[in-house]
Amino acid sequence: DSPSEKFEYQAEVSRLMDLIVNSLYSNKEVFLRELISNASDALDKLRFLGVTQPEILKDGVDLDIRIQTDKDNGVITITDSGIGMTRQELVDCLGTIAQSGTAKFLKALKDSKDAGADSNLIGQFGVGFYSAFLVSEQVEVSTKSPKSDKQYVWVGEANSSTYTIREETDPAKLLPRGTRLTLYLKRDDKGFAHPERIEKLVKNYSQFVSFPIYTWQEKGYTKEVEVDKDPAEAKNDGEDATAEKKKKTKKIVEKYWDWELTNETQPIWLRSPKEVSKEEYNEFYKKTFNEYLEPLASSHFTTEGEVEFRSILYVPSVSPMGKDDIVNPKTKNIRLYVKRVFISDDFDGELFPRYLSFIKGIVDSNDLPLNVSREILQESRIVRIMRKRLVRKAFEMIQGISLSENKDDYDKFWENYGKHLKLGCIEDRENHKRLAPLLRFFSSQSDEFTISLDEYVENMKPDQKDIYYIASDSVTSAKNTPFLEKLLEKDLEVLFLVDPIDEVAIQNLKSYKEKNFVDISKEDLDLGDKNEDKEKEIKQEFGQTCDWIKKRLGDKVASVQISNRLSSSPCVLVSGKFGWSANMERLMKAQTV
Ligand code: ADP
Numbered sequence: 001d002s003p004s005e006k007f008e009y010q011a012e013v014s015r016l017m018d019l020i021v022n023s024l025y026s027n028k029e030v031f032l033r034e035l036i037s038n039a040s041d042a043l044d045k046l047r048f049l050g051v052t053q054p055e056i057l058k059d060g061v062d063l064d065i066r067i068q069t070d071k072d073n074g075v076i077t078i079t080d081s082g083i084g085m086t087r088q089e090l091v092d093c094l095g096t097i098a099q100s101g102t103a104k105f106l107k108a109l110k111d112s113k114d115a116g117a118d119s120n121l122i123g124q125f126g127v128g129f130y131s132a133f134l135v136s137e138q139v140e141v142s143t144k145s146p147k148s149d150k151q152y153v154w155v156g157e158a159n160s161s162t163y164t165i166r167e168e169t170d171p172a173k174l175l176p177r178g179t180r181l182t183l184y185l186k187r188d189d190k191g192f193a194h195p196e197r198i199e200k201l202v203k204n205y206s207q208f209v210s211f212p213i214y215t216w217q218e219k220g221y222t223k224e225v226e227v228d229k230d231p232a233e234a235k236n237d238g239e240d241a242t243a244e245k246k247k248k249t250k251k252i253v254e255k256y257w258d259w260e261l262t263n264e265t266q267p268i269w270l271r272s273p274k275e276v277s278k279e280e281y282n283e284f285y286k287k288t289f290n291e292y293l294e295p296l297a298s299s300h301f302t303t304e305g306e307v308e309f310r311s312i313l314y315v316p317s318v319s320p321m322g323k324d325d326i327v328n329p330k331t332k333n334i335r336l337y338v339k340r341v342f343i344s345d346d347f348d349g350e351l352f353p354r355y356l357s358f359i360k361g362i363v364d365s366n367d368l369p370l371n372v373s374r375e376i377l378q379e380s381r382i383v384r385i386m387r388k389r390l391v392r393k394a395f396e397m398i399q400g401i402s403l404s405e406n407k408d409d410y411d412k413f414w415e416n417y418g419k420h421l422k423l424g425c426i427e428d429r430e431n432h433k434r435l436a437p438l439l440r441f442f443s444s445q446s447d448e449f450t451i452s453l454d455e456y457v458e459n460m461k462p463d464q465k466d467i468y469y470i471a472s473d474s475v476t477s478a479k480n481t482p483f484l485e486k487l488l489e490k491d492l493e494v495l496f497l498v499d500p501i502d503e504v505a506i507q508n509l510k511s512y513k514e515k516n517f518v519d520i521s522k523e524d525l526d527l528g529d530k531n532e533d534k535e536k537e538i539k540q541e542f543g544q545t546c547d548w549i550k551k552r553l554g555d556k557v558a559s560v561q562i563s564n565r566l567s568s569s570p571c572v573l574v575s576g577k578f579g580w581s582a583n584m585e586r587l588m589k590a591q592t593v
C-alpha cells in the first residue's frame with residue numbers, strides 16, 4: 001500500500017457526526033437512502049459533463065449503481081460509475097460541511113429542540129454521507145475522477161476525529177471511474193448485509209432514482225442431470241445389477257449469484273398522470289426535494305405543439321423563506337431535464353418570475369439542446385414559451401387550492417404566499433387577471449376571515465360602482481378610522497389593506513371586474529349621494545369658518561373643505577387626490593430613514 005496521509009475533520013463535521021449518530025439511532029436504515037442518493041447525484045453530474053465532453057462516457061461503462069453484500073463478514077459495497085472525486089475533492093467534500101442537505105438537517109435539529117419534534121422527522125432530511133457511520137465501524141471510499149489519473153481511498157472510522165487518504169494501488173480494486181463505498185458494519189448492524197434486506201430497502205427508498213440499481217442476489221435454476229443408479233435400485237427396477245451401471249435423470253437446483261435490477265427506472269413524470277397516485281407524487285416530491293412535509297398541491301402535465309415538455313409542479317406547504325422575507329428568485333426549486341438528462345437546478349427567474357419562485361418541480365424538455373447553457377436559457381424562444389405555460393399551470397394549481405373543499409388549505413397557502421402574489425400584482429401586469437381572484441383581504445364586514453374580491457363584488461350594493469378600501473397598519477385601526485363612518489352608515493363594505501404591500505398591489509391592479517379601487521381616505525370620495533343645493537347652502541354658512549381654520553393652520557394643510565363624508569366625527573384629515581395616502585406616506589418615511 002502507498003503511505004496514507006492523516007487528516008483532521010473540520011470541527012463542525014465531528015459535531016455533526018455525533019448528532020447524526022445520536023438522533024437517528026432508531027432510524028439507521030436511512031444510511032442507504034443517503035448513499036444511493038449521492039451515487040445518483042454523481043451519475044447525474046457525469047452524464048451532464050458527458051454532454052459537452054462525450055469522450056468521458058466513451059469507455060463502455062454503464063451508468064448504474066451496484067450494491068453487493070457479504071453477510072458472513074458484515075460488509076456492504078456500493079459502487080457507482082459516476083463522477084468520482086479527486087484527492088482534493090475528497091478532502092473538501094468528506095472532511096468539511098458546506099452542503100445544503102446537512103445544513104438543513106442542523107437547522108431542523110435546532111428547531112426540533114425548541115419544538116420537541118421527534119427524531120423520526122429528522123430521519124427524513126438529507127443527512128448525507130456521514131449517515132454511513134450510523135451502521136459502520138469503518139467506511140472506505142475508493143474513488144476515481146475523470147479529472148485525475150489516480151484513484152484515491154478515503155478511510156474514516158466511527159468516533160474518530162481523523163481520516164486518512166491514500167492512493168489505490170491494488171490493481172484488482174481499480175475502477176474505470178466512479179466511486180466504491182465499502183461499509184464495514186458494526187457488530188449489531190451486520191444484519192444489513194443481507195441481500196434480501198438490501199433489496200427491500202432499495203425498493204422502499206430509491207424508487208425514484210433514475211439510474212438502474214443492481215443488487216447482488218443469489219439465484220437458482222433447475223436443471224436435469226444424469227446420475228448413476230445405484231445397483232440396489234437398478235435391481236429393484238428389474239435390471240441386471242451386474243451389467244454396466246444404469247443411468248437416471250434427476251432434477252437439481254443450481255445456485256449462483258448475479259446482479260439483479262432492483263428499482264424501477266422510468267421517471268415518474270414519463271408515466272401517465274392517470275396511473276400515478278397522489279401518494280406517489282408526494283413521495284417523489286419528498287425524496288426529490290428533501291422535504292418532510294407533504295406539498296399543498298401538485299400538478300402533472302404534458303404540453304405538446306409548439307414546444308413539448310413534461311412537468312410536475314408542487315406548492316410546498318410552507319414557504320422556506322418564512323412569510324416575511326424578501327423573495328429570492330435563486331432557489332434550487334426547479335430541476336430541468338433535457339430528454340431525461342438532468343441539466344440544472346440553478347435558475348434565476350428563467351422559468352418562473354420571482355414572485356412564483358416558491359413553486360417546486362421538475363421540467364423535462366425534448367426541444368432544448370442537451371448542452372443548454374445559461375445564455376441559451378435566457379435567450380431561447382422555447383424557454384419563453386415554456387415559462388408562459390409553466391406560469392399558467394402554476395396559477396391553475398393555486399386556483400385549485402382556492403377552490404378546494406378544505407378551506408384551511410387556501411388559508412395556509414395565503415398565509416405563506418400571499419405576499420408573493422401581491423408582489424406579482426406589482427411585477428406582472430400580464431397576469432393581473434389570474435392574480436386578482438386569488439387575493440384575500442379583511443374588510444369592514446369580515447374582520448376575522450379574509451374575503452376574496454369576488455366575494456366583495458357579490459356583496460356590492462346594486463348602485464355601487466367602486467370597490468372601497470382603506471389602508472392602515474392594523475385591522476383595529478382600520479375599523480376605528482373616521483373615514484369609515486359614512487360608508488358603514490350606508491352599509492358599504494370597505495376592504496382593509498393592512499399589509500404594507502397591499503396598497504401598492506391594489507393601485508397596480510387599478511380595477512377588478514371593471515370596478516375601480518377607491519381609497520376612502522382621498523379627498524374627492526364620491527358616494528353617489530351629492531346634493532348640490534344643500535352643499536351650496538352649507539358652503540355659504542361655513543365658508544368663513546373654513547377660511548379661518550386654513551389661516552390658523554397655514555402650510556400644515558393644503559386646504560380646508562366642507563365634507564359630506566362624516567357622520568359623527570367633526571373633522572378628518574384626508575389626503576389630496578393626487579397625493580400619497582397617509583399609509584403610503586408612513587411607508588415612504590420608514591424607507592427613507
Ligand atoms: P450532499 O449530497 O447534500 O451534497 P453529502 O454529505 O451526502 O451531501 O455528500 C457530500 C459531498 O460528497 C457531495 O456533495 C459530493 O460532492 C461528494 N460525494 C458523496 N458521495 C459521492 C459519490 N458517490 N460520488 C461522488 N461524489 C460524492
Ligand code: MG
Nearest residue numbers: 037038128129
Ligand atoms: Mg447527499
